[in-house]
Amino acid sequence: MASYRVTLTIGRLARGVAPDAVLPRAAEAAAAEVTVEARDVAVVRGEARLVVRFTADADRQAARVADLVATATTALAEVQRVALTRRDGGTWTRLPYA
Template structure:
């Protein structure tokens, strides 16, 4: 089964949301639909980016998981961008934006 990841660039948190709540909630949103392989936070050009890696049957399924994660995180913080990538050999290929 292919490996995918959803990457979400996040901005300001909504009032009352703790920063340490974002990644666990993002991973839990993906886990409602599939197996989560890993999760992490990266800094990209000074902006935090949540990364949730998961398995998926195909690209449309992965985009659906990405949309669910984006919706969950969007209720907690401003999501500046959200995209899904697929592992192809040693590289990540863009599947699409969510």
């Protein structure tokens, strides 16, 4: 199994959504299909970013998980960008994601 990360750049929250509700929901969406290794939120260059790291059998499954995470997050907040990366040795390789 490989390790993957889905990174979402987040904009405005939906009305009535608490900021601390978004990351747990994103991780829960991934955990419905795979093992979640870690989750984190950061502010990078003034943008909120959620990161959910997980294991998957293949890139195709990882892309499906990224879709689940993005869909779940979209219900709570504006998702501006989604990036999917795979751990290859000591580096994270960006995967095509549409």
